[in-house]
Amino acid sequence: MFIRAYLRASTDEQDAGRARAALEKFVSSYGKAIASEYLENASGASPDRVELLRLLKDARHGDVLLIESIDRLSRLPVDDWQKLKATIDAKGLRIVALDLPTSHQGMRDTKGDEFTDRMLGAINSMLVEMMAAIARKDYEQRRERQAQGIKKAKAAGKYHGRQIDADLHKRVRELLSAGLGIRATARHADCSTTTVMRIRDFS
Numbered sequence: 449m450f451i452r453a454y455l456r457a458s459t460d461e462q463d464a465g466r467a468r469a470a471l472e473k474f475v476s477s478y479g480k481a482i483a484s485e486y487l488e489n490a491s492g493a494s495p496d497r498v499e500l501l502r503l504l505k506d507a508r509h510g511d512v513l514l515i516e517s518i519d520r521l522s523r524l525p526v527d528d529w530q531k532l533k534a535t536i537d538a539k540g541l542r543i544v545a546l547d548l549p550t551s552h553q554g555m556r557d558t559k560g561d562e563f564t565d566r567m568l569g570a571i572n573s574m575l576v577e578m579m580a581a582i583a584r585k586d587y588e589q590r591r592e593r594q595a596q597g598i599k600k601a602k603a604a605g606k607y608h609g610r611q612i613d614a615d616l617h618k619r620v621r622e623l624l625s626a627g628l629g630i631r632a633t634a635r636h637a638d639c640s641t642t643t644v645m646r647i648r649d650f651s
């Protein structure tokens with residue numbers, strides 16, 4: 449069984465690897481180890497996540513897609529989520545989330561017990577769908593509260609927006625101009641791949 453761990457944080461200021469220890473402890477309780485890790489700082493509401501797309505490209509039928517929680521995988525609108533879920537299903541990946549106990553069956557070999565395997569798979573698929581919908585709703589509610597807060601701050605003359613890191617922008621542009629790829633640029637500039645793409649597109 450090949451276990452691929454996906455670790456995500458929404459902003460550059462957050463530690464995307466924060467859940468690594470919990471994921472490693474979880475798989476070790478099944479006598480297994482994480483074989484490959486995909487880590488990035490990107491919004492769960494974006495379908496274009498470099499490391500998630502790389503994971504899906506690398507994946508083989510029967511691999512485990514290990515995450516801390518469903519919202520690490522998706523806060524996507526329903527159409528984008530259905531496309532992502534269809535890709536995961538087509539690849540034959542098993543989604544295992546620490547906060548979804550029914551998914552933990554994916555860590556076990558159920559060959560020879562097709563009925564149990566299919567039944568648990570159906571139950572887990574339903575719960576994954578429900579958790580993804582909850583994650584999206586939570587994202588939309590937080591965005592709405594943020595917008596209300598910004599509107600209030602603007603009305604009070606206290607909102608100045610997010611400041612651009614000119615030095616980082618310059619460094620990223622120089623690295624990209626030198627021919628480095630997105631991942632290499634992110635590594636040398638000490639920022640996320642998402643930030644590199646945002647600066648590239650901004651430039």
